[in-house]
Amino acid sequence: MTTPSSPPRAPHQVLDATDIARVVTRIAHEIVERAKGAEDVVLLGIHTRGVHLARRLRAKLAQITGRDIPFGTLDITMYRDDLRLKPARALEHTEIPAEGIDGKLVILVDDVLFSGRTIRAALDALNDIGRPRAVRLAVLVDRGHRELPIRADYVGKNLPTSLREAVQVRLSESDGLDAVLLGDRDYAARSSQALAADPELPE
Amino acid sequence: MTTYLIRNAQILGGAPQDIHIVDGVFAAIGEDLDVQADIDIDAHGLVALPGLVDLHTHLREPGREDAETVLTGTRAAAMGGYTAVHAMANTFPVADSAGVVEQVWRLGRESGYCDVQPVGAVTVGLEGKQLAELGAMHDSAAGVRVFSDDGKCVDDAVIMRRALEYVKAFDGVIAQHAQEPRLTAGAQMNEGRVSGELGLGGWPAVAEESIIARDVLLAAHVGSRVHICHLSTAGSVEIVRWAKAKGWDVTAEVTPHHLLLTDELVRSYDPVYKVNPPLRTAADVEALRQALADGTIDAVATDHAPHPAEDKDCEWAAAAMGMVGLETALSVVQQTMVDTGLLNWEGVADRMSHRPARIGRLAGHGRPVSVGEPANLVLFDPAYRGVVNPDTFATRSRNSPYRGMDLPGRVHATFLRGEATVLAGELVER
Amino acid sequence: MKRHLVSTADLGRDDALLILDTAEELSQFSGRAVKKLPTLRGRTVVNLFFEDSTRTKTSFEVAEKRLSADVINFSAKGSSVSKGESLKDTALTLQAMGADAVVIRHHASGAPARLAGSDWLHGSVINAGDGTHEHPTQALLDAFTLRRHLNPGPGHDLAGRRVAIVGDVLHSRVARSNVHLLTTLGAEVVFVAPPTLLPIGIETWPCRVSYDLDSVLPEVDAVMMLRVQRERMNAAFFPTEREYSRRYGLDGTRLAKLPEHAVVMHPGPMVRGMEITAEVADSPRCTVVEQVANGVSVRMAVLYLLLGGAVFADGHADAPRTELQEAAQ
Numbered sequence: 001m002t003t004p005s006s007p008p009r010a011p012h013q014v015l016d017a018t019d020i021a022r023v024v025t026r027i028a029h030e031i032v033e034r035a036k037g038a039e040d041v042v043l044l045g046i047h048t049r050g051v052h053l054a055r056r057l058r059a060k061l062a063q064i065t066g067r068d069i070p071f072g073t074l075d076i077t078m079y080r081d082d083l084r085l086k087p088a089r090a091l092e093h094t095e096i097p098a099e100g101i102d103g104k105l106v107i108l109v110d111d112v113l114f115s116g117r118t119i120r121a122a123l124d125a126l127n128d129i130g131r132p133r134a135v136r137l138a139v140l141v142d143r144g145h146r147e148l149p150i151r152a153d154y155v156g157k158n159l160p161t162s163l164r165e166a167v168q169v170r171l172s173e174s175d176g177l178d179a180v181l182l183g184d185r186d187y188a189a190r191s192s193q194a195l196a197a198d199p200e201l202p203e
Numbered sequence: 204m205t206t207y208l209i210r211n212a213q214i215l216g217g218a219p220q221d222i223h224i225v226d227g228v229f230a231a232i233g234e235d236l237d238v239q240a241d242i243d244i245d246a247h248g249l250v251a252l253p254g255l256v257d258l259h260t261h262l263r264e265p266g267r268e269d270a271e272t273v274l275t276g277t278r279a280a281a282m283g284g285y286t287a288v289h290a291m292a293n294t295f296p297v298a299d300s301a302g303v304v305e306q307v308w309r310l311g312r313e314s315g316y317c318d319v320q321p322v323g324a325v326t327v328g329l330e331g332k333q334l335a336e337l338g339a340m341h342d343s344a345a346g347v348r349v350f351s352d353d354g355k356c357v358d359d360a361v362i363m364r365r366a367l368e369y370v371k372a373f374d375g376v377i378a379q380h381a382q383e384p385r386l387t388a389g390a391q392m393n394e395g396r397v398s399g400e401l402g403l404g405g406w407p408a409v410a411e412e413s414i415i416a417r418d419v420l421l422a423a424h425v426g427s428r429v430h431i432c433h434l435s436t437a438g439s440v441e442i443v444r445w446a447k448a449k450g451w452d453v454t455a456e457v458t459p460h461h462l463l464l465t466d467e468l469v470r471s472y473d474p475v476y477k478v479n480p481p482l483r484t485a486a487d488v489e490a491l492r493q494a495l496a497d498g499t500i501d502a503v504a505t506d507h508a509p510h511p512a513e514d515k516d517c518e519w520a521a522a523a524m525g526m527v528g529l530e531t532a533l534s535v536v537q538q539t540m541v542d543t544g545l546l547n548w549e550g551v552a553d554r555m556s557h558r559p560a561r562i563g564r565l566a567g568h569g570r571p572v573s574v575g576e577p578a579n580l581v582l583f584d585p586a587y588r589g590v591v592n593p594d595t596f597a598t599r600s601r602n603s604p605y606r607g608m609d610l611p612g613r614v615h616a617t618f619l620r621g622e623a624t625v626l627a628g629e630l631v632e633r
Numbered sequence: 634m635k636r637h638l639v640s641t642a643d644l645g646r647d648d649a650l651l652i653l654d655t656a657e658e659l660s661q662f663s664g665r666a667v668k669k670l671p672t673l674r675g676r677t678v679v680n681l682f683f684e685d686s687t688r689t690k691t692s693f694e695v696a697e698k699r700l701s702a703d704v705i706n707f708s709a710k711g712s713s714v715s716k717g718e719s720l721k722d723t724a725l726t727l728q729a730m731g732a733d734a735v736v737i738r739h740h741a742s743g744a745p746a747r748l749a750g751s752d753w754l755h756g757s758v759i760n761a762g763d764g765t766h767e768h769p770t771q772a773l774l775d776a777f778t779l780r781r782h783l784n785p786g787p788g789h790d791l792a793g794r795r796v797a798i799v800g801d802v803l804h805s806r807v808a809r810s811n812v813h814l815l816t817t818l819g820a821e822v823v824f825v826a827p828p829t830l831l832p833i834g835i836e837t838w839p840c841r842v843s844y845d846l847d848s849v850l851p852e853v854d855a856v857m858m859l860r861v862q863r864e865r866m867n868a869a870f871f872p873t874e875r876e877y878s879r880r881y882g883l884d885g886t887r888l889a890k891l892p893e894h895a896v897v898m899h900p901g902p903m904v905r906g907m908e909i910t911a912e913v914a915d916s917p918r919c920t921v922v923e924q925v926a927n928g929v930s931v932r933m934a935v936l937y938l939l940l941g942g943a944v945f946a947d948g949h950a951d952a953p954r955t956e957l958q959e960a961a962q
């Protein structure tokens with residue numbers, strides 16, 4: 001099937017910086033609420049932008065609870081199921097809090113939930129690290145099109161998309177500004193700027 | 204016998220002339236000959252040279268017929284423009300007796316493509332210990348005049364001295380494969396920058412040069428002539444030049460591959476470049492070309508060394524040494540010597556026909572292209588350009604280092620005593 | 634295009650740092666209770682050893698198993714396979730078995746290059762030591778160890794560091810691989826050996842050469858002792874074992890001449906009493922044991938990167954992005 005001849009659409013903004021800040025605050029409150037004061041919570045950010053979001057959540061939770069929430073980072077590259085399809089890449093740093101995750105409530109944090117394969121890989125990685133009491137998932141955007149029985153517990157925004165579209169999350173820590181953009185995949189692929197800003201399309 | 208009229212051939216690269224071949228000899232040579240012949244050949248643009256003579260060919264028969272036979276080797280020789288080849292003695296059994304040299308000689312006669320002059324071994328079994336029956340080999344039907352343990356060096360100075368002296372009785376010559384064995388134990392390639400980087404056992408130039416130095420001194424001392432096989436280093440050239448300046452009876456040959464290829468090729472670890480003596484450096488190549496041009500080196504000799512595919516389709520250390528060369532020799536010489544202006548066609552005839560025949564005391568070869576002489580002739584097309592494809596070679600083996608290379612020139616026709624062995628670039632079946 | 638690791642000369646600075654950084658991350662996993670990663674599940678890695686080498690083979694095997702690869706050990710030593718011609722047949726067999734990577738140790742210099750350059754098999758070729766040519770993963774683990782001691786941190790190289798490599802350079806594949814890699818990483822290499830044990834042409838290598846160990850020691854950040862086989866003595870490379878160790882061996886007195894921070898390395902197996910005394914070998918400044926541990930991480934990194942389609946130097950990944958990949962995202 002060839003695509004219609006209309007030129008690919010430029011991405012448009014779905015969330016701006018204020019939206020993202022509000023969403024992070026809301027999720028933090030939800031965590032405190034549902035996790036009973038976030039007593040045994042460990043935040044694990046999934047590289048790359050999940051780590052930025054987890055840091056923001058951690059700061060917000062510290063404000064709300066007055067406590068320091070254990071925080072770690074997770075690189076799931078070695079657990080990917082698509083090594084044959086995508087070239088190997090450099091590994092990011094995986095850092096598990098010193099107290100570990102055994103018996104804890106681990107909240108995985110990522111930017112976009114799409115096929116669910118990244119989260120599958122993250123769950124496998126967790127399995128090799130320890131035995132949490134439970135694992136929850138927080139994402140900034142859920143764009144649908146799941147290929148695995150995985151759902152998010154905390155969602156910043158549900159964003160219905162077509163498979164032809166690409167979601168680009170930009171965070172000031174790595175991209176200089178906060179925004180979530182939605183546009184045609186073709187456009188994203190053609191725009192070298194878009195590629196430079198986001199070499200790996202989300203998930 | 205078939206008669207031929209060759210029209211407008213450039214004899215030794217000179218002005219176009221017609222050549223009439225009748226009864227195995229050049230019957231007439233001149234412009235616009237008014238004669239009849241069975242076959243007319245248009246030789247416009249072709250250079251006519253006396254049939255080439257190779258001092259150094261490995262025909263492998265008897266013993267390694269999977270690599271080459273006298274028949275396939277002489278067909279390859281004809282395709283290369285040769286009318287006589289010297290068949291090296293390192294066969295199985297070794298050509299160290301009258302029986303073996305006569306067998307090889309007879310096989311050559313039967314092939315009909317090229318005269319085969321057997322080389323006799325200097326020592327029994329090429330072992331360097333006891334002189335072979337040099338006189339018997341000379342007295343045999345093969346009439347051996349050139350003796351060599353090629354593949355191995357006659358490294359014992361006393362044996363070498365005696366051999367040099369002994370063959371004086373019948374005007375023989377010892378052709379030395381100069382390789383000091385202790386200095387080359389485990390050697391895999393030229394010792395130098397590349398061998399150091401590749402971690403391959405080094406084959407120092409001095410291993411060749413020290414033997415040559417010793418042997419020219421020995422030859423001078425006993426008043427014999429000595430021939431040095433496949434000179435490969437600039438140092439060897441210097442020694443031979445010095446010996447000739449002294450007036451000593453020293454001759455030397457160089458292979459086409461040492462005129463063109465360098466040890467940089469070994470970086471591929473492709474054993475097609477593994478050869479004895481090894482490919483040397485660009486400076487050596489340059490010195491060899493100059494020496495061939497100024498006559499310090501007397502002859503181009505192919506060291507045609509066929510090997511079956513499995514002996515090259517392996518790692519470097521396990522591979523056999525040697526390259527096929529009969530069918531590309533003249534092209535390589537054109538590229539390295541003629542096209543560079545170092546040698547004209549007259550010089551090519553001298554280094555590839557006259558002098559090798561003279562060194563081998565080969566009657567009937569290396570004669571001038573003139574009326575009454577035996578009609579041993581090659582017609583060569585120097586304007587031809589083509590990519591070397593060993594799969595089309597007449598030799599049984601495919602171990603050519605020139606595969607895929609652009610080389611100039613092509614043999615158009617070869618005549619052995621008035622009979623065409625090659626016509627229009629194709630072997631004449633017989 | 635290189636999807637093989639045959640020589641460290643093929644590694645650019647970025648390639649080398651990618652391997653070291655990846656190894657650094659992977660080394661974390663060796664501290665965990667569950668050391669295994671699923672990364673190479675379903676991939677077949679063949680260890681093709683034409684030469685005995687318990688250490689290197691074990692190290693590769695551990696690395697392969699930690700990445701969940703299917704491991705086939707193909708020991709060619711002593712069998713009919715050790716004869717030369719059959720390198721090709723062996724390769725064809727491995728190809729038929731579906732080898733995704735072949736780790737090869739061979740007594741002939743260039744055998745891995747020959748495999749990689751042939752069409753006998755299509756998997757990645759990893760050189761685990763060929764003759765007196767190269768041993769790239771050894772050099773990588775040496776660089777990894779050096780970096781940890783001299784300039785730790787991801788993305789860091791060895792710029793300005795000086796490493797002495799002492800001993801039988803002539804016959805050492807470790808020395809050849811190290812001179813390329815350490816130079817690429819910005820370090821300066823000084824070879825120290827008797828002239829008989831240095832290759833002809835070494836003046837063209839990117840290194841300094843010294844015949845005098847004592848003068849070199851005070852100015853280096855690391856000294857790497859190469860194994861010297863006693864048998865070399867019989868070929869007149871040096872007169873006696875005693876004279877060799879007196880002039881080129883590392884003992885306590887010489888150790889004291891090294892700067893405080895400098896480390897002593899050895900690719901193993903050590904010949905105690907020859908190139909190194911027991912006192913030095915067992916000193917805390919000797920990184921031999923550490924090198925062994927680092928070897929596993931480095932080999933995991935190489936396997937992951939090569940089988941994951943990374944391409945070292947002058948190339949780019951084979952597969953362009955396809956519809957299939959898009960769908961898999």
Ligand SMILES: [Zn+2]
Pocket residue numbers: 353354355380432433479480
């Ligand atoms: Zn020879």
